[in-house]
Structure formats: structure tokens, C-alpha cells
Amino acid sequence: MEYNTQRPPLKIADYGRNVVKMIDYAKQLDTKEERNRMANVILEVMAHLNPKVKERTDYKHILWDHLMMMADYDLDVDCPYPISREETENFHPHPIGYSDKKIRYPHYGRALEDMVKAVAEMPEGEERTLLTTQIAHTMKRQYLQWNRDTVDDQLIAEQLLELSGGRLRLPEGFRFHNSGELLEAMAAAQAKKESNDSKKKKKKKKKKQQLI
Secondary structure (H helix, E strand, O other): OOOOHHHHOOOOHHHHHHHHHHHHHHOOOOOHOOOOOOOHHHHHHHHHHOOHHHHHHOOHHHHHHHHHHOOOOOOOOOOOOOOOHHHHHHHOOOOOOOOOOOOOOOOHHHHHHHHHHHHOOOOOOHHHHHHHHHHHHHHHHHHHHHOOOOOOOHHHHHHHHHHOOOOOOOOOOOOOOOOHHHHHHHHHHHHHHHHHHHHHHHHHHHHHHOOO
């Protein structure tokens, strides 16, 4: 079980931790085409979580700015806008009116449920099938963070079907990533993050000492 006190602070708290997890998942995808598709799904979820942003004529640019900021400017995708790091980091979010609607499965989070809804509304085709499989893998990763002792792939497939109102079915022959390999990848990603955080702290400390 993860606790907020054990997690790094959110760069933009308005979008929540599940969006950050989706971004981390997008970074691990093998091809830029897959990352681009996942980025667009994440943008749809962000717009759903922050509907007031659509009142701005440049809202798509704003969402891309926020996405790249939350990704630490380390998401290799085809961004359609120039990203200004200085302007983005001076961003002050507006309060979001959160829904009081009950989350069906808290371990997946509201953002994933919103992502399922967004993909379910897409027309049938290769892109929707690909995104459905990516959502299934994300669900398993989040399930493992909640319960690492027992994980039932069939149960996850059934919960995906339920959350989508029966519209998202995994393709025939689909296989979830191996639990052991996923746990190893998650541990490696966490170790890499901790190592990078440590290097950044040492670099800041060294720079501060040089200024004294």
C-alpha cells in the first residue's frame, strides 16, 4: 500500500496521481507512435478533469504544457506546440470542482475510469483496440501496487468490461504482462527515480556551496 507521505510531491496537484502514473506508463512504451497515442488519451483525461480549461482558445497548448511539465520534459512524443519551460513552471493552477461521484474501484482511481470512458466512446478500430490493451496493462500495474500477493488477469479483464459498460473487450489471444516482470520493472523505475532525485539533490547542494 502506498501513502501520500511516502510519495514525491505533485507538480500540478489538480490532475492527481493517476495521471502522473499514466504519464510514467507512456514513457515506457517502446515506440513513439504508441507514446503519441497514449499522450492524446492522457490529454483527453486531463481536459475531462479540468473542463474549465476548454474555455480558453489556446486550451490544447495549455494541456500540452501541463503534460510536459508533469513528465519532467522527458516524454518523447510529437508535441504540436513549442514548450516554454519557464512559462510552464510559473503556472498557478485554478481550483477544480471535483465530482462527488463514487469511484467504482479505488485502486484504479478516477483518472483511469475517465480514460476508459474516453476510449470506449471512440469508434471501433485498430487505435481503440491498441488503447484498450494499454489500459489493461495499466490496470494490472495499478492492481499490483495495491495487492502484490494475488492478481487475477481474468478479473481485471472483467473489471475493464464493467467500467466501459461492456464496450471494451480485450482482443482474442491478448496476454497480460507477466506479474513478476512488471514488479521488476516497477522496482527498477523506482530505483532509477530515487537515484535521479539523489543526483539532483547533490547537484543543488554543490551549487549552493559554490555560491557561499
